[in-house]
Amino acid sequence: MYSSRAKSLKQTVWWVFFYALIVIILSYFLFPVVWTVLTSLKTEAEAFSMPPKWLFKPTFENYVSIFTKQPFMRYIMNSVIVGASSTLLALVLGTPAAYAFSRMKSKRGEGLSFFILSTRIAPPTLIILPFFLLYRQLGLYDSKVGLMIVYLIFNLPFVVWIMKLFFDEIPKELDEAAMVDGCSRFRAFFSIILPLTKSGLAATSILCMITSWNEFFFAVTLTGDRAKTLPVAVTSFIQFTGTRWGELCAAATVIMLPLILFGFIVQKNLVAGMTFGAVK
Numbered sequence: 001m002y003s004s005r006a007k008s009l010k011q012t013v014w015w016v017f018f019y020a021l022i023v024i025i026l027s028y029f030l031f032p033v034v035w036t037v038l039t040s041l042k043t044e045a046e047a048f049s050m051p052p053k054w055l056f057k058p059t060f061e062n063y064v065s066i067f068t069k070q071p072f073m074r075y076i077m078n079s080v081i082v083g084a085s086s087t088l089l090a091l092v093l094g095t096p097a098a099y100a101f102s103r104m105k106s107k108r109g110e111g112l113s114f115f116i117l118s119t120r121i122a123p124p125t126l127i128i129l130p131f132f133l134l135y136r137q138l139g140l141y142d143s144k145v146g147l148m149i150v151y152l153i154f155n156l157p158f159v160v161w162i163m164k165l166f167f168d169e170i171p172k173e174l175d176e177a178a179m180v181d182g183c184s185r186f187r188a189f190f191s192i193i194l195p196l197t198k199s200g201l202a203a204t205s206i207l208c209m210i211t212s213w214n215e216f217f218f219a220v221t222l223t224g225d226r227a228k229t230l231p232v233a234v235t236s237f238i239q240f241t242g243t244r245w246g247e248l249c250a251a252a253t254v255i256m257l258p259l260i261l262f263g264f265i266v267q268k269n270l271v272a273g274m275t276f277g278a279v280k
Helices: 002-040 061-068 072-103 107-118 124-138 144-169 172-180 185-214 217-222 230-237 245-269
Strands: none
Touching: 002 245, 061 072, 061 245, 072 144, 072 185, 072 230, 072 245, 107 144, 124 144, 124 217, 144 185, 144 217, 172 185, 185 245, 217 230, 230 245
C-alpha cells in the first residue's frame, strides 16, 4: 500500500511539473502576442507608462485611426488576394508534381526534384534586382499579379517537397488496387490518394500562406502604393518624429487575426499519419 501511494505521489508530481513546464513555454511564446494586443488597446500615454499598466480602460482609437487615416482595408485586400492566390496556385501545380516524384522515382527525377529545391537556395538580395528590372520592363511593377508570381515561385518548392513526404507515407498498393479496379492513374490520384493527404495539404497551405502573408523584402521592393501589402503598410507608423506604437500594435493585431482564423479552420486536418495502417 505504501508503494502504491508513493507511486501515485510520484505521478502527481510528474504531471504538475509537466503542466508547469507547458505553462512556462506557452507564456514565453504568447507574451509578445498578448503585449501587442494590450498595447493596441491603450492610449499613447498608457503605452509608455512605467511601470506598465495591466489594468486600464480599453480604447479602440488606434484601430479607428489605422482605418480612417490611410487605406488600410485596401492593404488587407492586397495581402489576402496575393497570399491566397499564390498559395492556391502553388498547391494546384505542386501537388501533382509531388505525387509524380513520389511514385515515378528515377535518377533523372531525383536531379529534377533537387533543381526545384535549389530555387530556394539563392539569397533574396541576389535575385531582387533582376526581378525589379524585369518587372519594370513588363509593367508588373506595383501590381498584385507580379507579387503573386514571386510568391508562387518561392512557395512551389515547399509544396513539392512537403507533399512528396506525405505521398511517400501512402502505400503504393492503394494506387495499384485502384488501377486494378479500373481507375486510371489520374482518377486514382484524385479519388483515392489525394483525399488521404488532407493533413498534408492543410499543413502546406498554412506554411505557404504564412510565407506570403508575412513576406516583406520583395513586397517593399516590387510595389509602390497600389499593390502595397500589410507588412509594408505597417512601416508607415515608424516616422522621423517617433514610432506610433498604439497604431502599429493595432495594425500588427489585424495582421495576425486572419492567419489565426485560417489556422482554426484547418486545424482538424493537421494531424499527420492518417494513412498508417491503411494497408495491412
